[in-house]
Amino acid sequence: MKIVQCVLIIILCHLACNIAHLSSISETDKKHPDQVDEDPILIEISWTIHDYVLHTIPTLQVVTNPLLSRQFSPIYKEIFANLKKLNAEYIRYAVWYPYPKLAVAELDPPSDLFQCGNVGENFSINLSCKQSSGVISKVDFASYGTSSGTCGQMQQGVCHAANSSEIVQRVCIGQQQCSIPAISDLFGDPCKGTVKRLLIQIQCDPPQNNTYYNFTYLDTMLEDFLDATDGHSRIISFSTQPNWLFKQATPHIYPDNATFTDWGYPVGTQLVDETMQELGDYYGRLFAWYTRGGFIDEYGRKHISNYQYNWDYTEIFNEIEGEHSMTIEYYTRAYDAVIQGIRRHTNNYDMKYVGMSLGGHNEFSWYRYFLNHSNHAPNIPLDMISYHFYAFGNSRTDPKDWESFFGQLDIFIFEVEQIEEIRKNLSPQTRTTIDEVGVILPDDNIPEAPQFPMIYWNAAAALYAYAWARISRQGIDVATHSQLVGFPELPDLQLQPQFPSVALLNWTTGEGTAKYWITKLLIDTVDIDNDEAVVTQTTDTSGKNIFSQGFISKNGHRWVLIINKRYANVDVFLPGCTGGRMQIVNEASGFGPPTEIILTLSRITLSPFAVAIVHMPSSEME
Numbered sequence: 362m363k364i365v366q367c368v369l370i371i372i373l374c375h376l377a378c379n380i381a382h383l384s385s386i387s388e389t390d391k392k393h394p395d396q397v398d399e400d401p402i403l404i405e406i407s408w409t410i411h412d413y414v415l416h417t418i419p420t421l422q423v424v425t426n427p428l429l430s431r432q433f434s435p436i437y438k439e440i441f442a443n444l445k446k447l448n449a450e451y452i453r454y455a456v457w458y459p460y461p462k463l464a465v466a467e468l469d470p471p472s473d474l475f476q477c478g479n480v481g482e483n484f485s486i487n488l489s490c491k492q493s494s495g496v497i498s499k500v501d502f503a504s505y506g507t508s509s510g511t512c513g514q515m516q517q518g519v520c521h522a523a524n525s526s527e528i529v530q531r532v533c534i535g536q537q538q539c540s541i542p543a544i545s546d547l548f549g550d551p552c553k554g555t556v557k558r559l560l561i562q563i564q565c566d567p568p569q570n571n572t573y574y575n576f577t578y579l580d581t582m583l584e585d586f587l588d589a590t591d592g593h594s595r596i597i598s599f600s601t602q603p604n605w606l607f608k609q610a611t612p613h614i615y616p617d618n619a620t621f622t623d624w625g626y627p628v629g630t631q632l633v634d635e636t637m638q639e640l641g642d643y644y645g646r647l648f649a650w651y652t653r654g655g656f657i658d659e660y661g662r663k664h665i666s667n668y669q670y671n672w673d674y675t676e677i678f679n680e681i682e683g684e685h686s687m688t689i690e691y692y693t694r695a696y697d698a699v700i701q702g703i704r705r706h707t708n709n710y711d712m713k714y715v716g717m718s719l720g721g722h723n724e725f726s727w728y729r730y731f732l733n734h735s736n737h738a739p740n741i742p743l744d745m746i747s748y749h750f751y752a753f754g755n756s757r758t759d760p761k762d763w764e765s766f767f768g769q770l771d772i773f774i775f776e777v778e779q780i781e782e783i784r785k786n787l788s789p790q791t792r793t794t795i796d797e798v799g800v801i802l803p804d805d806n807i808p809e810a811p812q813f814p815m816i817y818w819n820a821a822a823a824l825y826a827y828a829w830a831r832i833s834r835q836g837i838d839v840a841t842h843s844q845l846v847g848f849p850e851l852p853d854l855q856l857q858p859q860f861p862s863v864a865l866l867n868w869t870t871g872e873g874t875a876k877y878w879i880t881k882l883l884i885d886t887v888d889i890d891n892d893e894a895v896v897t898q899t900t901d902t903s904g905k906n907i908f909s910q911g912f913i914s915k916n917g918h919r920w921v922l923i924i925n926k927r928y929a930n931v932d933v934f935l936p937g938c939t940g941g942r943m944q945i946v947n948e949a950s951g952f953g954p955p956t957e958i959i960l961t962l963s964r965i966t967l968s969p970f971a972v973a974i975v976h977m978p979s980s981e982m983e
């Protein structure tokens with residue numbers, strides 16, 4: 362009681378002093394056209410009154426794309442170096458489909474004794490009988506033109522270079538391997554002006570069974586990711602299943618160029634193998650490749666990687682309700698099948714799993730189904746669930762519009778509350794990661810979309826800080842900022858847009874934007890083993906202008922998060938903060954770390970969308 366009284370007196374004293382102090386400074390501030398025309402907002406923190414226990418870990422997600430790739434990116438070193446500097450826990454790494462060659466290890470189905478290739482104009486088909494130490498003995502099919510069909514069922518199209526088969530035979534028969542370019546210089550041009558493909562089917566002597574594993578791009582990105590996050594907990598999501606596991610009316614053709622986007626890759630709604638064994642085997646082999654030095658393929662042949670990696674959590678699929686239109690019953694069976702497949706091929710029973718990864722439309726019935734253990738096979742763990750939140754802008758260029766992000770997050774929090782109720786009822790041991798939290802601006806993947814102004818980075822950074830804080834009150838385990846690096850159209854690299862507004866890093870330099878620096882600031886400050894939230898109130902009762910929350914650690918460290926939700930300057934009073942240290946991320950801190958200021962006044966001006974952490978002076982000084 363006594364302490365509270367004392368603190369109150371100090372607050373009143375500070376207030377009086379500082380209001381007097383600041384009247385002159387305010388004169389200059391008022392010239393700013395975007396000053397919130399209200400009295401400074403008072404932040405009142407009851408340092409001795411417990412609010413809630415803090416255990417929400419701030420972190421980020423990393424999604425595979427060409428800018429992370431050693432093969433294609435001029436800045437992948439900077440990107441991974443900046444990832445490493447975050448020292449984040451529970452980082453989510455999503456190996457996601459828009460670039461099939463970067464995300465899927467076996468892009469074509471195993472094809473028994475037939476070996477096939479199918480590439481677009483100007484790419485090459487590589488054929489090899491090395492596996493059986495044999496030679497190419499028979500060309501079953503070859504057509505440069507508009508032929509189609511899968512291995513074993515190829516069909517000539519209307520357009521067909523008459524001598525395709527003879528040409529392939531001449532180049533390949535009797536060879537251990539051969540490479541045939543799909544070019545009109547070799548085959549002649551059977552239909553000028555039409556884009557052509559080359560399809561070939563051959564056999565080897567002695568015969569060999571054929572699979573199409575290729576880890577070239579997956580390996581280098583995963584190596585760099587695992588190196589950059591070594592020593593930390595990680596959640597790996599091989600989100601994308603080979604689409605040939607699903608029934609398809611006409612086979613989907615993926616891009617030959619590894620850097621071209623294919624938003625239509627996840628086709629099919631029903632697995633070919635309804636027992637889901639084949640699905641489990643794909644994941645089992647993938648995991649054996651990375652964690653057990655290699656795997657045994659569909660025909661009993663060993664593929665050696667020498668990788669012996671390990672990570673903590675594996676997430677199963679991504680935004681399932683969109684991709685392959687899975688129902689929750691279907692997904693739950695698939696979740697079990699993938700875990701069983703991983704166990705079959707790796708004998709690893711210690712791996713922990715993250716389920717669901719739901720996108721925007723959070724159906725509560727899905728949580729009720731998935732979190733009910735009796736809907737799962739025996740011995741299937743429900744270690745963690747995951748779901749996502751994005752705020753959407755209406756404008757790419759008007760910062761005023763971005764004030765709406767915060768209200769969208771408030772609505773999401775109601776969903777979180779309901780999901781938490783379901784989780785606590787059905788499976789209280791299951792943890793939660795909200796493993797995509799971010800902002801998407803309109804037309805983000807349209808090449809002509811205008812570039813947003815730099816203050817956008819601050820608006821999105823403020824949204825994440827706000828989301829982390831609001832989510833922390835719900836007791837969620839992890840809140841994951843989305844995502845390390847995206848980009849607009851980059852003509853020099855021939856890259857199509859990849860959600861530039863979701864990026865944390867600058868895509869030309871690899872430097873941290875405000876979104877990166879806020880993530881780092883929270884990671885560096887939050888101490889889930891020691892911090893608790895204390896009751897915090899402000900005179901901004903509607904919460905329209907600012908958000909603020911005080912935290913105190915067991916060792917007495919007191920810190921305050923303050924977020925300006927407005928595209929305007931907002932002034933606050935934080936009694937008792939003089940002599941304390943403020944770290945602020947705002948437009949002025951740009952691509953650099955937070956600006957550090959020793960506070961000499963209790964009045965703080967927050968520029969538009971600024972986020973500050975104030976470390977209060979140690980209590981003894983009071």
Ligand SMILES: *[C@@H]1O[C@H](CO)[C@@H](O)[C@H](O)[C@H]1NC(C)=O
Nearest residue numbers: 481482483544545555556557
């Ligand atoms: C293939 O290359 C030729 C020669 O460079 C070019 O004329 C043609 O447009 C290219 N085809 C495609 C589909 O890019």
Ligand SMILES: *[C@@H]1O[C@H](CO)[C@@H](O)[C@H](O)[C@H]1NC(C)=O
Nearest residue numbers: 478480484485486487540617
């Ligand atoms: C065929 O081999 C060449 C040379 O190694 C390579 O550049 C090309 O990407 C390969 N084509 C396919 C379809 O793998």
Ligand SMILES: *[C@@H]1O[C@H](CO)[C@@H](O)[C@H](O)[C@H]1NC(C)=O
Nearest residue numbers: 522523524525527548549550
């Ligand atoms: C196909 O091969 C035959 C015989 O070698 C040749 O006469 C003919 O010109 C070739 N046709 C084309 C389109 O290249």
Ligand SMILES: *[C@@H]1O[C@H](CO)[C@@H](O)[C@H](O)[C@H]1NC(C)=O
Nearest residue numbers: 473567568569570659660661
């Ligand atoms: C191909 O694989 C099958 C098993 O699917 C096996 O029975 C057969 O012996 C294999 N053939 C060759 C030539 O390896």
Ligand SMILES: *[C@@H]1O[C@H](CO)[C@@H](O)[C@H](O)[C@H]1NC(C)=O
Nearest residue numbers: 462487574575576577578619
């Ligand atoms: C795997 O893919 C890379 C990149 O496209 C290519 O260079 C290589 O030839 C492929 N390897 C096999 C065995 O097809």
Ligand SMILES: *[C@@H]1O[C@H](CO)[C@@H](O)[C@H](O)[C@H]1NC(C)=O
Nearest residue numbers: 729730733734735736786787
């Ligand atoms: C869990 O699922 C089982 C079987 O589907 C069902 O009988 C039971 O009522 C469910 N439990 C709850 C709490 O919903």
Ligand SMILES: *[C@@H]1O[C@H](CO)[C@@H](O)[C@H](O)[C@H]1NC(C)=O
Nearest residue numbers: 433483618619620854855856
């Ligand atoms: C594939 O894309 C890369 C850049 O992403 C480009 O350098 C290359 O020329 C493209 N290849 C073809 C054949 O279009």
Ligand SMILES: *[C@@H]1O[C@H](CO)[C@@H](O)[C@H](O)[C@H]1NC(C)=O
Nearest residue numbers: 815867868869870872874952
């Ligand atoms: C990336 O950084 C460069 C150099 O600082 C800067 O000119 C550019 O505006 C930045 N791009 C974005 C989108 O932040």
